[in-house]
Amino acid sequence: AQKVTQAQTEISVVEKEDVTLDCVYETRDTTYYLFWYKQPPSGELVFLIRRNSFDEQNEISGRYSWNFQKSTSSFNFTITASQVVDSAVYFCALRSSNTGKLIFGQGTTLQVKP
Amino acid sequence: DAGVIQSPRHEVTEMGQEVTLRCKPISGHDYLFWYRQTMMRGLELLIYFNNNVPIDDSGMPEDRFSAKMPNASFSTLKIQPSEPRDSAVYFCASKRGTSTDTQYFGPGTRLTVL
Numbered sequence: 670a671q672k673v674t675q676a677q678t679e680i681s682v683v684e685k686e687d688v689t690l691d692c693v694y695e696t697r698d699t700t701y702y703l704f705w706y707k708q709p710p711s712g713e714l715v716f717l718i719r720r721n722s723f724d725e726q727n728e729i730s731g732r733y734s735w736n737f738q739k740s741t742s743s744f745n746f747t748i749t750a751s752q753v754v755d756s757a758v759y760f761c762a763l764r765s766s767n768t769g770k771l772i773f774g775q776g777t778t779l780q781v782k783p
Numbered sequence: 784d785a786g787v788i789q790s791p792r793h794e795v796t797e798m799g800q801e802v803t804l805r806c807k808p809i810s811g812h813d814y815l816f817w818y819r820q821t822m823m824r825g826l827e828l829l830i831y832f833n834n835n836v837p838i839d840d841s842g843m844p845e846d847r848f849s850a851k852m853p854n855a856s857f858s859t860l861k862i863q864p865s866e867p868r869d870s871a872v873y874f875c876a877s878k879r880g881t882s883t884d885t886q887y888f889g890p891g892t893r894l895t896v897l
Binding site for chain 1 (some may be wrong): 809816818825826829833838839872874876884885886887888889890891893
């Protein structure tokens with residue numbers, strides 16, 4: 670069975686703080702893909718990043734960085750120097766190479782206060 | 784480039800009425816997905832199509848729900864008869880069947896059944 674767990678339901682930080690959103694996944698597949706999506710208050714789902722199971726290199730994009738560790742089945746997301754505009758619900762998702770299905774975690778609501 | 788287009792953006796209807804949600808995928812994408820988002824169950828995949836053919840409809844909650852994709856640029860999700868528990872945000876997503884494998888989501892349709 671495949672599963673994604675985002676244990677942090679809500680996080681509140683003050684602007685300019687760094688914040689890490691945790692994601693732990695379960696799968697028996699050897700080839701799979703991991704994703705992060707952002708859902709701002711306006712409601713749309715915005716794709717942030719995709720990683721395949723063979724690529725454990727961490728990635729940085731501006732203030733965003735992702736730490737993929739197969740040994741711990743984790744794909745954590747860090748926002749450096751958070752801003753109010755980062756306030757949103759963030760979803761981690763898993764897709765097996767065998768199916769087209771995305772399995773989403775329950776989401777982490779991030780509130781960045783000015 | 785136009786993203787995934789969904790209509791209507793908001794729908795309010797009364798219990799027992801038929802509801803039809805519409806989706807236009809990104810041009811050139813050969814996969815189309817319908818999701819439902821609720822507070823209780825999070826994001827759930829309802830059904831997905833590949834080249835207009837339904838591949839997996841195991842997420843469709845019951846016979847009141849049906850989905851069609853008559854051509855590569857249009858899909859509908861129909862609920863008949865609608866019930867208050869169907870109130871949710873319904874997302875459509877599409878992707879190109881290549882190694883990039885990223886689903887892009889539409890803005891969603893917020894359905895309220897009174």
